[in-house]
Amino acid sequence: MFDFTFHNPTKIIFGADKESLIGSELTAAGITKVLLVYGRNSVVKSGLLDRVLANLTASGIGCTQFGGVDSNPVLSHTREGVALAKRDQVEAILAVGGGSVLDEAKAIAVGALSDKDVWQFFVGKEVERALPVFTVLTLAATGSEMNGNSVVTNAETKQKYNIASPHVYPKVSILNPELTHSVPLNYTAYSAVDAIAHVLEGYFTKEPGTHLQDRLVEGIIKTVIETTDLIMAEPSHAKARASFMWTATLALNGLTPAGIGEYSFPNHMIEHAMSAIYNIPHGAGLSIVLPAWMKWYEAKNPSQFARFAKEIFGLDSGKAGIAALEQWFVTIKSPVRLAEAEIPATDIEKIAENAEGLAKQWGIGGLYPKETIAEILRLAV
Amino acid sequence: MFDFTFHNPTKIIFGADKESLIGSELTAAGITKVLLVYGRNSVVKSGLLDRVLANLTASGIGCTQFGGVDSNPVLSHTREGVALAKRDQVEAILAVGGGSVLDEAKAIAVGALSDKDVWQFFVGKEVERALPVFTVLTLAATGSEMNGNSVVTNAETKQKYNIASPHVYPKVSILNPELTHSVPLNYTAYSAVDAIAHVLEGYFTKEPGTHLQDRLVEGIIKTVIETTDLIMAEPSHAKARASFMWTATLALNGLTPAGIGEYSFPNHMIEHAMSAIYNIPHGAGLSIVLPAWMKWYEAKNPSQFARFAKEIFGLDSGKAGIAALEQWFVTIKSPVRLAEAEIPATDIEKIAENAEGLAKQWGIGGLYPKETIAEILRLAV
Known part of the structure; x- marks a missing residue:
């Protein structure tokens, strides 16, 4: 703490x-x-x-x-x-x-x-x-x-x-x-990705050892997945829509980061740069960036990725957990590759350049020079 | 919801x-x-x-x-x-x-x-x-x-x-x-019991199906148990004391019951009646009442007790979960029987009579006439 x-x-x-x-x-x-x-x-x-x-x-x-x-x-x-x-x-x-x-x-x-x-x-x-x-x-x-x-x-x-x-x-x-019952399913999917991204940013980038906050995050993610699956099967599922709504609120109201110390928002940083240029839905951009960033970042915090895999998906390795999340994004039809959002791989340097400005403003410029951001984005090609 | x-x-x-x-x-x-x-x-x-x-x-x-x-x-x-x-x-x-x-x-x-x-x-x-x-x-x-x-x-x-x-x-x-580093270990134990009781009251007495709140409660309980065990081994364990403190705050700040509908506080009701008469620490009273009440209530909500056992202790039956919580109270040296607090079994009717007044004030008089309260307390003899 x-x-x-x-x-x-x-x-x-x-x-x-x-x-x-x-x-x-x-x-x-x-x-x-x-x-x-x-x-x-x-x-x-x-x-x-x-x-x-x-x-x-x-x-x-x-x-x-x-x-x-x-x-x-x-x-x-x-x-x-x-x-x-x-x-x-x-x-x-x-x-x-x-x-x-x-x-x-x-x-x-x-x-x-x-x-x-x-x-x-x-x-x-x-x-x-x-x-x-x-x-x-x-x-x-x-x-x-x-x-x-x-x-x-x-x-x-x-x-x-x-x-x-x-x-x-x-x-x-x-x-x-x-x-929210009439929200189209594609936007519901993007919303689910957004809520998950909100809590995962801190979960992976903080220092380890704040288990209460880890558990709050895991409870939020499990609920987002559970309720999104219900909504995908029945868009007016009243209980699922309600639970999803409150869960999304708790995902970014200050509760989960309270006491975790320093953390950063690299996925939002990169996605903001993407949607500043391409006007894609924020959640759609995040479902492209998040698996790529997780693949790149996993080796920097392997125990937390292993914990994530086990708690969320019952899996035994961090890499398997990343693959499971990416596959879930595919299942709910949120894009996971740049091409799905019609963003050409040749634009990666342009996005990275834009994101670097944000990285500097958010105080993580040292961690995320544009070369690193480009390297991450190439994992989403 | x-x-x-x-x-x-x-x-x-x-x-x-x-x-x-x-x-x-x-x-x-x-x-x-x-x-x-x-x-x-x-x-x-x-x-x-x-x-x-x-x-x-x-x-x-x-x-x-x-x-x-x-x-x-x-x-x-x-x-x-x-x-x-x-x-x-x-x-x-x-x-x-x-x-x-x-x-x-x-x-x-x-x-x-x-x-x-x-x-x-x-x-x-x-x-x-x-x-x-x-x-x-x-x-x-x-x-x-x-x-x-x-x-x-x-x-x-x-x-x-x-x-x-x-x-x-x-x-x-x-x-x-x-x-809080200098708080004596017996009072730390009573505090742990209090925090757990705060979240378990709603967890068991609400209607089923609000999984986000269930997960928040489970995260809180697991953290209380984990941090209390650390504090018992090392009373000035800074991280554990800090995490325990914030967890106890979240256990009764309105977060866990938001959206769960009607629920009640039967354990606090009975304990307040006990400590109104005997001036025992609130948490010590709760660790006597809670296992007794759980044994009495389990049949009314078996699936939630089964969930509790599995999520908190990795056990397969509700009864085993109750026994595990009671045993944990014993381990941290919080009393689980009336005699440990020097309350004679012959006083049960007197406590029940007092608690019945509170049951009426809290709108659960119909569920908890004094005969029922006495029946619960006899499980703590």
């Missing part, structure tokens, strides 16, 4: 129809006007947007609508949101959507209270305050509903960078698992 | 010497005057009290000292604390000690802002507000440092009752595992 601070003040309201509480939660927080941030078609078609708007109206809460968030949210759109939030002097940001919508909403919350361009907070400026963020989640994957992270892509510079700040933890996040 | 709300806003600061941050945390919260609640000798002898007082002085925070909390905190002393808090118009309660000190501090925080007698909040009156509570923890066991519970005994009526309220979650809890 290492020193840590754990402080996750987000209130989670979980269950069927709980989005009907959003108005009363905003009112309880003294909010009278929000910027409602959402994505493209799904929340309109499903009727969720109308239900939320009606709920706000019934609670007497003013609302500026701001749709059109991309699945990899971009800086230019975020800046538009910041301008709108300032123009209408909203008091909070309400995100209705998946992790991308939540991430952009958080960035808008930061930008709305600053005279600086919001991108400055992604490239080093410390966040000192933000408007309160409220969320209604429609996709279980990123954990953004219960953490202080926001990832946005600067399309001009091809940088997919992030804010990490206690000021952008959502005040309230509403998780209605029924809203 | 069932509907739930999870909201645990306590900030945990974990690590060596972190008690030196208490002054700055209070200052950051705008606090200028506290009631410092503590127990008897240990925090004085260890020098911790002096260090905390010096830290408060250095931060310019006024302080009224209020020592003498019992290991089963009593109402009469709590009332004195309430009177002091009101007299000196303190703005927060600072608890320095173990779970008992924290529990009494929370009760004082409630009483200090009310015109009613504080006991009313233990027998049904809803808590609407409380002074903010800050804690420096010296004993890992009860989880009080990160939850909204407070248990106090009314010595006159022999009622050991509790408050459960979102208003008494500590604002900040400082966990320095080094402060």
Whole structure:
């Protein structure tokens, strides 16, 4: 165990129809006007947007609508949101959507209270305050509903960078698992990969010997695999969708890394570089990167890979555990090779170059020069 | 999965010497005057009290000292604390000690802002507000440092009752595992039992099928057993003490029951009745009650007991799992029979009578009439 601070003040309201509480939660927080941030078609078609708007109206809460968030949210759109939030002097940001919508909403919350361009907070400026963020989640994957992270892509510079700040933890996040029943199976698979990657990064890159956290991670992974398999067989499996949703939240809410000391996010680093250039779903990119990185990294931490193989798959060698995870990604139809995402092997140097910038920003540049990143990516050819 | 709300806003600061941050945390919260609640000798002898007082002085925070909390905190002393808090118009309660000190501090925080007698909040009156509570923890066991519970005994009526309220979650809890190195091994054993009991109550009494929560519970229990064994062999085992401390916190911070639906606390109910009468350590009482209750309850949920046996001890039957847990309690020298705590079997009816009152208050009176409670206790003769 290492020193840590754990402080996750987000209130989670979980269950069927709980989005009907959003108005009363905003009112309880003294909010009278929000910027409602959402994505493209799904929340309109499903009727969720109308239900939320009606709920706000019934609670007497003013609302500026701001749709059109991309699945990899971009800086230019975020800046538009910041301008709108300032123009209408909203008091909070309400995100209705998946992790991308939540991430952009958080960035808008930061930008709305600053005279600086919001991108400055992604490239080093410390966040000192933000408007309160409220969320209604429609996709279980990123954990953004219960953490202080926001990832946005600067399309001009091809940088997919992030804010990490206690000021952008959502005040309230509403998780209605029924809203996720209609998530297509390919995106469900990418979400499963994302949740698994979130916990595996720390699990493999920390120092050994923090068994409680190992067990929490293993419990999360086993549950993700179990519930994803159930969902693949029956997409509206209510119990599996619900358990999957809460598990994905716990996979990146600060619980599993508390006390593990130093660790790093090499897979996210490489994947962010990939999806900054190719606009592939984050989870799809991760299922390509993760097995490759595991093959490359296994010799650096063999006992933990052996533990992983045994605990998750009942197998006797680290290499067999990696193969089993990769095979499971194949089974749920998430890509495991660059070609499956139409990324040519000749682009590996370009991705590695982009990832190296992130490696430097995240303080692991020494471990991951571009030559090493390219070597890892060649394992995914 | 069932509907739930999870909201645990306590900030945990974990690590060596972190008690030196208490002054700055209070200052950051705008606090200028506290009631410092503590127990008897240990925090004085260890020098911790002096260090905390010096830290408060250095931060310019006024302080009224209020020592003498019992290991089963009593109402009469709590009332004195309430009177002091009101007299000196303190703005927060600072608890320095173990779970008992924290529990009494929370009760004082409630009483200090009310015109009613504080006991009313233990027998049904809803808590609407409380002074903010800050804690420096010296004993890992009860989880009080990160939850909204407070248990106090009314010595006159022999009622050991509790408050459960979102208003008494500590604002900040400082966990320095080094402060627990000197905890005697018998109390360490009782603490281990307490943490295990906290997670097993829900594990066995909920409906089946919430596997994520089952896995979290199993991870917690395995870690408690592993770290306790290490501490028994080497009382100042730094990693084990640290891991044990954080594990005990997670065992009762709302994480494991989130989403499991209805469950109950029969073992705590019976033990509270025992220690209301006999003033035995809570964990010692639990290690007597828990195996007895498990033997009685096993037939009502055989698959979960079989799961417990397999996951925790690698055994093939529920009964063998119960025997293994009981044997482990014996190994760590926590009592498993009434006689070991000098409780005569002839008192069983008296305890059952007392517990029945709590069963009614906790809404499980129908399941636990006094005859049933007596039947369970006879399994501990």
